[in-house]
Amino acid sequence: MIENYLNKIIEGDALEVMKDIPGNSIDMIITSPPYNVGMPYGTDDRKNYLDYLDYMKGVLTECYRVLITGGRIAINLPGSILQSSSSKIAYLSLDYVLIMRGIGFLDREWISWLKMPKGEIPEKSTAWGSWQSPSCPYLRDASEFIIIMDKESHKKPGDKNKIDITVKEFLQFTSNVWYMPPEKNRWHPAPFPEELPYRLIKLYTYQGDIILDPFVGWGTTCVVAKRLKRNYIGIDNNPEYCRMATIKIANETSLFEKD
Numbered sequence: 001m002i003e004n005y006l007n008k009i010i011e012g013d014a015l016e017v018m019k020d021i022p023g024n025s026i027d028m029i030i031t032s033p034p035y036n037v038g039m040p041y042g043t044d045d046r047k048n049y050l051d052y053l054d055y056m057k058g059v060l061t062e063c064y065r066v067l068i069t070g071g072r073i074a075i076n077l078p079g080s081i082l083q084s085s086s087s088k089i090a091y092l093s094l095d096y097v098l099i100m101r102g103i104g105f106l107d108r109e110w111i112s113w114l115k116m117p118k119g120e121i122p123e124k125s126t127a128w129g130s131w132q133s134p135s136c137p138y139l140r141d142a143s144e145f146i147i148i149m150d151k152e153s154h155k156k157p158g159d160k161n162k163i164d165i166t167v168k169e170f171l172q173f174t175s176n177v178w179y180m181p182p183e184k185n186r187w188h189p190a191p192f193p194e195e196l197p198y199r200l201i202k203l204y205t206y207q208g209d210i211i212l213d214p215f216v217g218w219g220t221t222c223v224v225a226k227r228l229k230r231n232y233i234g235i236d237n238n239p240e241y242c243r244m245a246t247i248k249i250a251n252e253t254s255l256f257e258k259d
């Protein structure tokens with residue numbers, strides 16, 4: 001029963017945990033997966049690239065199974081990225097889209113997330129590769145993508161009395177370029193800012209919907225979901241991140257509680 005999973009942070013491997021979640025039960029998945037670039041998450045983030053994609057295909061297949069008809073998935077990914085395991089440059093977003101189409105997801109939107117206004121250079125970042133030489137320069141990461149895909153239908157069922165997006169928000173969030181500064185608090189090595197799940201939840205879900213993040217980190221998606229009167233499920237295989245996520249959520253007052 002999906003009720004057994006609601007409003008919990010579950011410690012475990014995303015693929016294994018998701019296998020037990022009932023099918024056709026989730027309204028929206030919002031996530032930023034590991035990019036396989038050697039981040040210090042405490043597990044192997046430097047797999048062979050094809051093995052990495054194979055694992056993600058398993059997780060994405062589970063994502064498809066658990067979504068309701070009209071349910072959405074939003075994945076935050078970089079464009080091109082240097083895979084530390086092989087020095088292979090990969091168009092990560094493109095590889096994910098091809099896998100997801102193969103699973104059956106329908107194309108919906110491709111949002112550009114600009115981290116710096118007016119193309120400013122990101123602080124404290126370095127472009128590896130050849131220095132001041134056309135030999136092999138790499139570019140700095142000032143933007144990422146948020147790829148949205150649907151299951152079976154582009155229309156999502158819901159109660160119109162449970163819509164909470166304002167006119168101003170709707171006008172702003174329906175642009176396919178979002179400027180949002182990166183999260184400054186770096187207790188977790190790679191969090192996204194609260195603004196990212198906030199916009200997605202407001203634009204694509206109704207109050208009371210169920211939001212799942214299979215790679216929840218320190219809980220950003222779930223904190224915002226609770227704040228916005230949505231149910232949440234978060235999964236992460238790092239016990240410390242799960243502990244921190246649970247504390248953050250406990251400190252978050254839901255709008256339900258404010259009513």
Ligand SMILES: C[S@@+](CC[C@H](N)C(=O)[O-])C[C@H]1O[C@@H](n2cnc3c(N)ncnc32)[C@H](O)[C@@H]1O
Pocket residue numbers: 012013014015031032033034035041043188190191192193214215216217218219220221235236237238241
């Ligand atoms: C990019 S971070 C997500 C950060 C999150 N959006 C936030 O704001 O905190 C990816 C997360 O995936 C987790 N992770 C990596 N491999 C995993 C796996 N096999 N199963 C579950 N979680 C995993 C890492 O511990 C990390 O917290």
